[in-house]
Amino acid sequence: MRRRSSILICLAIILMAQEASADFTAFLGANQSPSTRRVRGVALSISLLFVGFEFEYSDTVEDTSTNAPSLRSGMFNIQLQTPSTGGLQFYGTVGGGLYQERLMDHRKTNIGTNAGGGIKLAIVGPIGVRIDYRVFKLNGSPVHTNPQRFYVGLNLPF
Secondary structure, three states: OHHHHHHHHHHHHHHHOOOOEEEEEEEEEEEOOOOOEEEEEEEEEEEOOOEEEEEEEEEEOOEHHHOEOEEEEEEEEEEEEOOOEOOEEEEEEEEEEEEEEEEOOEEEEEEEEEEEEEEEEEEEOOEEEEEEEEEEEEOOOOOOOOOEEEEEEEEEEO
16 A cells, blocks of 8 residues: 555656756846946756756956955855746745955955845747846955845846
8 A cells, every 4th residue: 555655656746747947147237235336147047847946156346446345156046936927937046155255455255145036038039038136145254245236147048
């Protein structure tokens, strides 16, 4: 009886399984704390129906005139997302990883976390646009502990 139940559960899981998808995003945007500076980066996401996993690398330029440090981060995130409907997919994300902050002679490398959300929009064929907002919490003794970032990126599923 136990074996039959195990087989039925395995069959149900296989029949309910959704095809995994992946996408790549190259983005440009603005880090808005403490002053607005250019940020660029890439993100690679792998997702099932409602849950996704992402690695994201970003690089913000330094602005010494406003005491705004450069910020490089590599974050691993979990995404909760809606199914894609009519070319729209909303998501929320949370995760953590490493960052490096530099301002003139100051250099700090430590761990940080981030949370945010956004939308993926299908434009033409497989090509889409991703719009994203994130808030970071940088541990250690960075110049700025909670930078915020907004970006728009070209999104390519594969």
